[in-house]
Amino acid sequence: MTTHKVSIAGVEVVVGARDLLKEDFDECMDENFFNEDYDTAASTGFFIWEGCWILIDLCKGEFGKTLKGKRVLELGSGTGLAGLCAAVCGAHVLMTDVATVVDGMLIPNTAMNANLKAPEEKQEIPDINASVPTTNLPWPCSTKIGSGTATSLTLNWRIPVKDQLTETINPFDADIILAAECIWLKELIDPFVETVFDLLQGKNKPRAIICFRDRAIDTSQVFVHMAEVIAQFENKNCKILKLSEKAVRKEDAKKSASNPNSPVVVYEVTLRL
Numbered sequence: 001m002t003t004h005k006v007s008i009a010g011v012e013v014v015v016g017a018r019d020l021l022k023e024d025f026d027e028c029m030d031e032n033f034f035n036e037d038y039d040t041a042a043s044t045g046f047f048i049w050e051g052c053w054i055l056i057d058l059c060k061g062e063f064g065k066t067l068k069g070k071r072v073l074e075l076g077s078g079t080g081l082a083g084l085c086a087a088v089c090g091a092h093v094l095m096t097d098v099a100t101v102v103d104g105m106l107i108p109n110t111a112m113n114a115n116l117k118a119p120e121e122k123q124e125i126p127d128i129n130a131s132v133p134t135t136n137l138p139w140p141c142s143t144k145i146g147s148g149t150a151t152s153l154t155l156n157w158r159i160p161v162k163d164q165l166t167e168t169i170n171p172f173d174a175d176i177i178l179a180a181e182c183i184w185l186k187e188l189i190d191p192f193v194e195t196v197f198d199l200l201q202g203k204n205k206p207r208a209i210i211c212f213r214d215r216a217i218d219t220s221q222v223f224v225h226m227a228e229v230i231a232q233f234e235n236k237n238c239k240i241l242k243l244s245e246k247a248v249r250k251e252d253a254k255k256s257a258s259n260p261n262s263p264v265v266v267y268e269v270t271l272r273l
Contacts, residue, residue, distance in 0.1 A: 001016040001017065001018060002016070002017055002018070002019040003015070003016055004016075004017055004048060004079075004081060006056055006081065006085055008056065008059060008060055008064075008085050008088050008089070009060075009064070009088045009089055009118065009119070009146060009147065010118065010119035011088055011116050011117065011118060011119070011146050012116075013081065013084045013085055013088060013113055013116070013145075013146075014112055014113060015048075015079045015080060015081045015084065015105075015109040015112065015113075016079070016105075016108065016109060016112070017046060017047055017048050017078075017079040017081070017105070018046045018047050019047070037098040037099050037100050037156065040185070041185055041187075041188055042097075042098045042100055042101060044078070044184075045076065045077075045078040045079070045097050045098070045100075045101035045105060046078070046079070046101070046104065046105060047078070047079070048078070048079055048081055049078075049180070049181045049213075050181060050213050050248040050249070050264055051180040051181025051182075051211035051212065051213055051264050052078070052079075052081055052082045052180045052181065052211075053248075053249060054180070054211050054246045054248075054264040054266065055082045055085075055178065055180040055209075055211050055266075056081070056082055056085045057246070058209075058266065059082070059085045059086050059088075059089050060085075063209075064086070064089040065089070067086055067089045067090060067091035067148075067176065068089060068090030068091065068147065068148075069090060069091075069092075069136060070091050070092065070136060070175040070176055071091075071092050071094070071136045071139065071173055071174050071175045071176075071204075072086055072091040072092065072093045072094065072174065072175065072176045072177075072178060073093075073094045073096065073171055073174035073176070073177050073178070073199065073206075074086070074093060074094070074095045074096060074177075074178040074179070074180075075096055075155070075157075075177065075178070075179040075182055075192070075195065075196070076096075076097055076179055076180070076182025076183075077095035077096055077097050077101075077105075077106055077152070078097060078101060078105060078182070079105045079106075079109055080095050080105060080106045080109045080110060080150070080152070081109070082178065082180045083095040083150060083178070084109065084110065084113055084145055084150055086148070086178065087145035087146060087147075087148035087149055087150040088116065088118065088145055088146030088147060088148065089146070089147065089148065090146070090147035090148045091148045091176075092136055092137070092138040092139055092142065092148055092149045092150075093139075093145075093148065093149070093150040093151075094139045094150075094151060094152070094153055094169065094171065094174070095110075095150060095151070095152045095153075096152065096153050096154070096155035096171070097152075097154070097155070098154065098155075098156055099154045102152050102153070102154050106152035107152060110143055110145070110150055110151070110152060111143070113143075113145055113150075114143045114144070114145070115143070115144050115145075116144075116145050116146045117146075118146040118147040136173075136175065138151075139151050139169055139173075140168040140169055141168065141169070151169075153166070153169055153171070155171065155195075157188070157191035157192055157194070157195040158191045160194075160198065161195060161198045161199060162198070171199060171202075172199065172201075172202035172203060173202065173203065173204065174199060174202055174204065174206045175204045175206050176206050176207060176208075176209065177196060177199055177200070177206050177207070177208035177209070178208075178209050179192075179196070179208065179209070179210045179211070180211045181211050181212060181213055181264065183210075183212065183224060183229060184213075184215055184223060184224060185222060185223065185224060186221070186222060186223070186224045186228070188224070189224055189228055189229055189232055190232070192229075193229065193232040193233055193236065196208050196210075196233075196269060197233075197236045197238065200238065200269070200270065200271045201271065205270075205271065207268055207269065207270045208268070208269040208270070209243075209266065209267075209268055210266070210267045210268075210269060211264050211265075211266050212226050212229070212264065212265050212266075212267065213248065213262055213263070213264045213265075214226055214262045214265075215262065226265065226267075230267075233269055237271070237272045238269050238270065238271055238272065239269070239270050239271070239272050240267055240268075240269055241267065241268040241269075241270075242265060242266070242267055243266040243267060243268055244265070244266045245263050245264070245265045245266070246263055246264050246265075246266070247263050247264075248262075248263065248264055
């Protein structure tokens with residue numbers, strides 16, 4: 001495991017992750033290999049990908065300010081680095097992934113950052129004539145992280161969300177959905193789009209912020225083009241808005257040998273009214 005640190009909102013978030021560029025896949029046996037929920041897609045949850053860094057950069061800017069007091073649900077959280085950074089910004093974050101990743105990454109990395117103290121915030125005198133701001137309570141069983149909170153939940157995209165509700169946590173209570181480069185295989189398109197579509201129908205009518213890096217070439221039979229994902233969302237009567245496009249860090253470019261110069265593109269997905 002390699003330790004990764006991010007300074008955000010005056011605190012330092014620390015997580016453990018495997019290093020793709022240092023892994024010797026011929027010499028080591030993956031200890032999760034025989035887990036029922038573990039496959040090629042799940043194995044990537046133990047690494048930090050380029051889209052994660054772009055989402056963190058967004059959290060460091062104006063977008064991070066909009067997260068304060070919101071219930072955020074992150075899909076394909078992996079190491080939890082992006083979700084924990086969102087929590088530091090004041091969000092109440094529910095990080096989700098398959099059970100193996102939740103147990104191996106999200107729970108220990110959340111514990112590593114438990115009770116991170118945020119810098120003292122300026123206390124504003126309330127205006128008695130102003131409307132009361134609407135902020136949500138933390139998700140049940142959350143840990144204090146900076147100005148916000150975080151917890152984790154097993155969520156498998158191949159199973160309907162409604163069939164994975166627990167007695168205490170309802171993913172449909174989210175205000176915002178985050179997904180940082182967690183869809184890259186063609187086999188993931190249908191379950192990912194179906195999961196996001198289900199969550200968009202939650203009572204708070206959330207929006208989804210999706211970071212995507214195109215790893216496919218024109219003839220690719222394995223990697224997905226974002227155009228395919230967009231088409232699926234449009235078939236679900238969703239609105240897709242391109243928010244930004246960012247070049248990846250030089251040290252990350254080599255992680256996509258087939259398309260090393262492709263940027264990370266940030267999209268917003270909402271239901272059409």
